[in-house]
Amino acid sequence: xxxxxxxxxxxxxxxxxxxxxxxxxxxxxxxxxxxxxxxxxxxxxxxxxxxxxxxxxxxxxxxxxxxxxxxxxxxxxxxxxxxxxxxxxxxxxxxxxxxxxxxxxxxxxxxxxxxxxxxxxxxxxxxxxxxxxxxxxxxxxxxxxxxxxxxxxxxxxxxxxxxxxxxxxxxxxxxxxxxxxxxxxxxxxxxxxxxxxxxxxxxxxxxxxxxxxxxxxxxxxxxxxxxxxxxxxxxxxxxxxxxxxxxxxxxxxxxxxxxxxxxxxxxxxxxxxxxxxxxxxxxxxxxxxxxxxxxxxxxxxxxxxxxxxxxxxxxxxxxxxxxxxxxxxxxxxxxxxxxxxxxxxxxxxxxxxxxxxxxxxxxxxxxxxxxxxxxxxxxxxxxxxxxxxxxxxxxxxxxxxxxxxxxxxxxxxxxxxxxxxxxxxxxxxxxxxxxxxxxxxxxxxxxxxxxxxxxxxxxxxxxxxxxxxxxxxxxxxxxxxxxxxxxxxxxxxxxxxxxxxxxxxxxxxxxxxxxx
Amino acid sequence: xxxxxxxxxxxxxxxxxxxxxxxxxxxxxxxxxxxxxxxxxxxxxxxxxxxxxxxxxxxxxxxxxxxxxxxxxxxxxxxxxxxxxxxxxxxxxxxxxxxxxxxxxxxxxxxxxxxxxxxxxxxxxxxxxxxxxxxxxxxxxxxxxxxxxxxxxxxxxxxxxxxxxxxxxxxxxxxxxxxxxxxxxxxxxxxxxxxxxxxxxxxxxxxxxxxxxxxxxxxxxxxxxxxxxxxxxxxxxxxxxxxxxxxxxxxxxxxxxxxxxxxxxxxxxxxxxxxxxxxxxxxxxxxxxxxxxxxxxxxxxxxxxx
Numbered sequence: 001x002x003x004x005x006x007x008x009x010x011x012x013x014x015x016x017x018x019x020x021x022x023x024x025x026x027x028x029x030x031x032x033x034x035x036x037x038x039x040x041x042x043x044x045x046x047x048x049x050x051x052x053x054x055x056x057x058x059x060x061x062x063x064x065x066x067x068x069x070x071x072x073x074x075x076x077x078x079x080x081x082x083x084x085x086x087x088x089x090x091x092x093x094x095x096x097x098x099x100x101x102x103x104x105x106x107x108x109x110x111x112x113x114x115x116x117x118x119x120x121x122x123x124x125x126x127x128x129x130x131x132x133x134x135x136x137x138x139x140x141x142x143x144x145x146x147x148x149x150x151x152x153x154x155x156x157x158x159x160x161x162x163x164x165x166x167x168x169x170x171x172x173x174x175x176x177x178x179x180x181x182x183x184x185x186x187x188x189x190x191x192x193x194x195x196x197x198x199x200x201x202x203x204x205x206x207x208x209x210x211x212x213x214x215x216x217x218x219x220x221x222x223x224x225x226x227x228x229x230x231x232x233x234x235x236x237x238x239x240x241x242x243x244x245x246x247x248x249x250x251x252x253x254x255x256x257x258x259x260x261x262x263x264x265x266x267x268x269x270x271x272x273x274x275x276x277x278x279x280x281x282x283x284x285x286x287x288x289x290x291x292x293x294x295x296x297x298x299x300x301x302x303x304x305x306x307x308x309x310x311x312x313x314x315x316x317x318x319x320x321x322x323x324x325x326x327x328x329x330x331x332x333x334x335x336x337x338x339x340x341x342x343x344x345x346x347x348x349x350x351x352x353x354x355x356x357x358x359x360x361x362x363x364x365x366x367x368x369x370x371x372x373x374x375x376x377x378x379x380x381x382x383x384x385x386x387x388x389x390x391x392x393x394x395x396x397x398x399x400x401x402x403x404x405x406x407x408x409x410x411x412x413x414x415x416x417x418x419x420x421x422x423x424x425x426x427x428x429x430x431x432x433x434x435x436x437x438x439x440x441x442x443x444x445x446x447x448x449x450x451x452x453x454x455x456x457x458x459x460x461x462x463x464x465x466x467x468x469x470x471x472x473x474x475x476x477x478x479x480x481x482x483x484x485x486x487x488x489x490x491x492x493x494x495x496x497x498x499x500x501x502x503x504x505x506x507x508x509x510x511x512x513x514x515x516x
Numbered sequence: 517x518x519x520x521x522x523x524x525x526x527x528x529x530x531x532x533x534x535x536x537x538x539x540x541x542x543x544x545x546x547x548x549x550x551x552x553x554x555x556x557x558x559x560x561x562x563x564x565x566x567x568x569x570x571x572x573x574x575x576x577x578x579x580x581x582x583x584x585x586x587x588x589x590x591x592x593x594x595x596x597x598x599x600x601x602x603x604x605x606x607x608x609x610x611x612x613x614x615x616x617x618x619x620x621x622x623x624x625x626x627x628x629x630x631x632x633x634x635x636x637x638x639x640x641x642x643x644x645x646x647x648x649x650x651x652x653x654x655x656x657x658x659x660x661x662x663x664x665x666x667x668x669x670x671x672x673x674x675x676x677x678x679x680x681x682x683x684x685x686x687x688x689x690x691x692x693x694x695x696x697x698x699x700x701x702x703x704x705x706x707x708x709x710x711x712x713x714x715x716x717x718x719x720x721x722x723x724x725x726x727x728x729x730x731x732x733x734x735x736x737x738x739x740x741x742x743x744x745x746x747x748x749x750x751x752x753x754x755x756x757x758x759x760x761x762x763x764x765x766x767x768x769x770x771x772x773x774x775x776x777x778x779x780x781x782x783x784x785x786x787x788x789x790x791x792x793x794x795x796x797x798x799x800x801x802x803x804x805x806x807x808x809x810x811x812x813x814x815x816x817x818x819x820x821x822x
Contacts, residue, residue, distance in 0.1 A: 044784075052555070127567060128563075129558075200599075200606060200609055201609075202682070202770075202772040225681075227682070227770040229681075229770070231668075232681045235665070235673050390548075390553070390783065391547065391785045392547040395548035426560070427558075435561045435564075436560060
């Protein structure tokens with residue numbers, strides 16, 4: 001039976017080969033000053049002016065310092081700025097820049113570089129989806145090497161917040177000139193880390209900038225591994241293949257917290273999750289109907305049962321960390337009150353309401369929509385729930401009001417700076433109706449519009465605070481949305497990693513982390 | 517033979533043009549476009565329009581197709597709408613990973629599946645046969661996604677012997693290759709068994725037996741060779757499918773292959789990238805089929821392509 005033993009040999013051979021592969025070549029012990037971080041998405045671009053993905057903006061900020069950075073208390077701390085002054089009318093902002101800063105390519109950081117970066121961002125031919133963040137800027141003038149003047153179209157009190165946003169990162173002037181489109185794959189900034197390499201779909205590597213003007217990191221290298229599947233990311237962390245992972249799935253969080261080798265840290269994400277009403281359609285034109293729907297859904301139960309405690313029910317229309325936040329208190333879960341309001345508004349109870357949701361866009365989006373569907377069903381209203389992939393969903397909700405067929409839609413809004421102005425203007429102002437802006441709820445209220453317009457140009461923080469308090473009251477009463485919760489942004493890391501911070505804008509900072 | 521191969525290669529051109537038409541217009545029939553995805557949810561309509569015109573999506577659709585096909589004629593697949601990187605460069609960086617995974621898992625599947633099928637056929641209706649077939653049934657029914665995660669939990673999280681995901685060393689290849697090979701192994705085993713069983717009932721096997729030939733000669737020379745055509749067809753089809761990217765396996769093991777590239781690209785409505793990848797898929801599939809057809813002639817001398 002020669003041939004049969006041949007087969008046996010093959011089996012054995014293969015087995016031996018597999019075993020050799022398993023036990024040979026053990027994974028190299030990572031040097032103590034390298035941090036391996038698991039992220040869920042690859043970058044579309046590493047140019048801070050181009051990317052719109054929160055995780056990638058976060059990574060860009062390790063390579064690109066900004067004029068200011070916003071701390072967890074929504075204060076703007078100077079980064080590349082040494083001093084500032086504002087003209088009386090609030091239209092001219094003069095910034096004195098730090099003189100000890102160099103870009104990673106060795107060129108000096110100065111007023112010319114800031115101007116070149118802002119001009120690039122503002123140029124209509126540049127692909128910069130977030131250009132509207134600097135929509136108030138009229139022109140940028142270089143006064144001397146280290147002084148720059150920003151002239152505004154209208155007074156804008158929150159300009160420092162704007163200059164803490166990723167999109168305003170100064171980029172090396174030389175790189176802008178020489179690299180052109182390749183800038184998206186070859187970042188040149190002023191930050192504590194320099195660009196190392198980017199292997200698409202696999203990893204992004206940053207290396208320490210030894211010439212950094214500020215406090216130098218201990219870490220030599222940060223490797224971001226792209227691991228799209230949540231369960232794999234979690235397994236890789238537990239197996240020790242990764243040191244840090246971002247956004248574990250809510251149901252995995254309790255198990256990660258119990259693991260003695262791991263630590264989970266989180267902060268409110270400054271994103272609000274809600275079900276939008278089409279405020280111009282059928283019964284949802286009536287404020288009482290919208291209030292009724294807000295009373296129908298048990299937000300506490302959704303947060304604890306569906307989100308596994310990784311969110312906080314909304315107690316006002318904006319995330320708690322924003323400037324001007326005013327806590328009103330939850331829309332209570334009160335089915336009787338909801339029924340009463342529906343009766344008063346003559347809501348047709350035999351109507352089937354349509355609810356749509358994207359799937360995989362936000363943590364547990366579909367599951368949350370299913371829970372909401374169940375609560376509305378409980379009242380005796382039929383709900384038809386449909387799920388879509390993001391681009392289809394996005395296109396459906398952004399149709400103009402005459403063609404728009406949505407009734408209820410699940411969405412999350414996040415503003416990467418802790419100030420409500422840009423979000424309110426873009427998402428709820430009556431001039432921002434889709435497709436022009438992102439007001440897909442087609443909300444229109446002259447008083448709201450007037451209040452946010454006034455708050456935008458106000459120079460006095462106290463006055464702005466008061467105005468936004470009024471705005472909160474109006475929105476809460478008008479209920480253009482079914483307010484759900486503010487999710488937490490969590491990361492999990494191995495306990496031997498120290499000094500990672502999480503910020504309330506879906507950001508974390510591993511720059512000064514150490515690995516023991 | 518050479519003439520036949522050339523003819524087949526030449527006939528791929530109309531096939532590819534047909535595929536390019538279908539992909540091009542089907543993609544644009546989907547709701548949403550790359551400009552909206554790139555712009556993100558907060559962008560204004562002006563920004564979306566600006567990006568649309570940068571991508572050339574504001575031109576009439578037939579003009580867009582004409583541009584696409586003229587570029588294609590000189591093997592230019594254009595630039596990714598999402599990253600701005602050349603489509604060919606992106607495919608070239610991912611394709612070797614996919615081919616490696618497909619080759620290794622097909623090799624594993626053949627090395628286990630064919631012998632198992634032979635044993636099962638030769639000893640049909642014995643314990644060995646039942647064991648092989650029950651195991652094969654499990655192999656076919658097991659969802660790849662689940663199997664992959666279970667292997668990760670066992671070998672990475674509990675035993676700490678293999679990396680859970682990523683790419684780099686040979687060790688990174690083991691779990692995804694085994695996961696991917698499971699279905700093919702089972703499928704090939706079942707195919708080998710049924711094909712062998714059919715052949716073993718033929719008169720020439722009885723003749724061979726009555727001539728007093730040794731069982732192993734009958735099984736391997738007379739039976740297996742004649743049973744090989746359907747087996748090789750299945751292997752070819754399986755390999756072709758694996759080249760098309762094992763999306764789930766690649767996702768579970770964070771393997772940067774072409775399967776994930778196409779899914780990410782579809783979700784971003786990255787038209788040029790999807791078009792490019794689909795055309796490459798089609799080309800690979802055609803090539804695998806051609807190789808299988810050539811192998812037929814090698815295995816079965818009765819098959820001629822003149």
